[in-house]
Amino acid sequence: MRTGSKKVPGQAGRADRHDLYQRAVQNPEGDIEFICEIFREARGRDPLVLREDFCGTAYLSSEWARGDPRRRAIGIDTSEETLAWAREHNLEPAGEDVARRVELVQASVLDVAGPKVDLVCAMNFSYCLLPSREELQRYFRLVRQVLHDDGMFISELYGGTEAIVAGEEERECDGFTYHWEQECYNPITHEGVCHIHFSFPDGSRLDRAFSYDWRLWSIPEVRECLLEAGFSDIRVFWEQVDEEGTGTGQYLETTDEENQETWLVYIVASV
Ligand SMILES: C[S@@+](CC[C@H](N)C(=O)[O-])C[C@H]1O[C@@H](n2cnc3c(N)ncnc32)[C@H](O)[C@@H]1O
Numbered sequence: 001m002r003t004g005s006k007k008v009p010g011q012a013g014r015a016d017r018h019d020l021y022q023r024a025v026q027n028p029e030g031d032i033e034f035i036c037e038i039f040r041e042a043r044g045r046d047p048l049v050l051r052e053d054f055c056g057t058a059y060l061s062s063e064w065a066r067g068d069p070r071r072r073a074i075g076i077d078t079s080e081e082t083l084a085w086a087r088e089h090n091l092e093p094a095g096e097d098v099a100r101r102v103e104l105v106q107a108s109v110l111d112v113a114g115p116k117v118d119l120v121c122a123m124n125f126s127y128c129l130l131p132s133r134e135e136l137q138r139y140f141r142l143v144r145q146v147l148h149d150d151g152m153f154i155s156e157l158y159g160g161t162e163a164i165v166a167g168e169e170e171r172e173c174d175g176f177t178y179h180w181e182q183e184c185y186n187p188i189t190h191e192g193v194c195h196i197h198f199s200f201p202d203g204s205r206l207d208r209a210f211s212y213d214w215r216l217w218s219i220p221e222v223r224e225c226l227l228e229a230g231f232s233d234i235r236v237f238w239e240q241v242d243e244e245g246t247g248t249g250q251y252l253e254t255t256d257e258e259n260q261e262t263w264l265v266y267i268v269a270s271v
Contacts, residue, residue: 017210021196023174051074051119051146053120064102074115076105077105120152125156140225153226153268155266158263162261181194192214193212233269236254237253237268
């Protein structure tokens with residue numbers, strides 16, 4: 001992942017890109033509600049230990065620990081700067097008890113082993129940062145190894161007819177605008193370059209706050225690699241959309257869908 005660092009004027013210059021990212025893109029409450037419901041339904045118990053891969057600011061991990069004093073979380077990310085932000089802005093403000101139950105590890109997900117956990121989560125399409133099938137399979141095998149016998153791996157993936165077209169879309173957030181730009185896409189490799197920008201009411205803009213070199217994996221590729229890694233059951237939960245095609249935050253399990261301009265799914269893989 002590449003990140004922008006140029007000095008910019010106005011509101012953009014005073015903004016914190018990690019804070020904007022969390023507010024624009026993440027919904028840990030929704031993720032936690034979904035994963036707990038799925039896990040309880042399938043396993044008849046509460047999941048307590050979660051590993052958040054590609055954790056970034058560890059927003060999910062800190063909300064996980066904050067939600068129940070029995071819970072623990074491990075966040076894995078390669079970025080020292082982002083993990084430092086996580087400690088200062090998410091873990092320390094949550095209090096000593098929460099911070100103590102969240103361990104942050106600076107490492108590649110391709111290099112970490114144990115300890116055993118109930119759940120591994122990889123949200124916001126993060127394994128699209130692994131460009132080769134060999135790396136994706138290696139990652140899934142490592143995830144499989146750290147899961148308890150009744151563990152689950154839950155990840156998010158996106159796609160659709162617009163996901164492979166260069167362009168920019170924007171969404172209004174509280175006090176700023178979020179921009180998702182797909183700069184280019186190579187149909188031969190399924191790789192592309194995407195950027196997140198933020199703009200503000202005073203006209204200033206935080207250009208390329210985050211940039212990603214993606215391999216846009218498809219659901220069948222992910223499913224095949226998960227099965228090859230030893231997962232036994234792969235389920236797809238499709239985000240429902242309203243009449244305008246906007247995601248509702250409600251997910252239904254399905255095996256057959258019409259393609260959409262953009263779609264979002266949770267993929268649930270069971271040991
Ligand atoms: C798209 S962000 C995801 C942030 C957050 N998990 C979310 O759901 O929005 C990707 C994160 O993955 C991290 N990253 C990239 N390659 C990684 C790797 N091989 N192992 C662990 N973290 C990695 C980056 O530093 C970045 O924080």
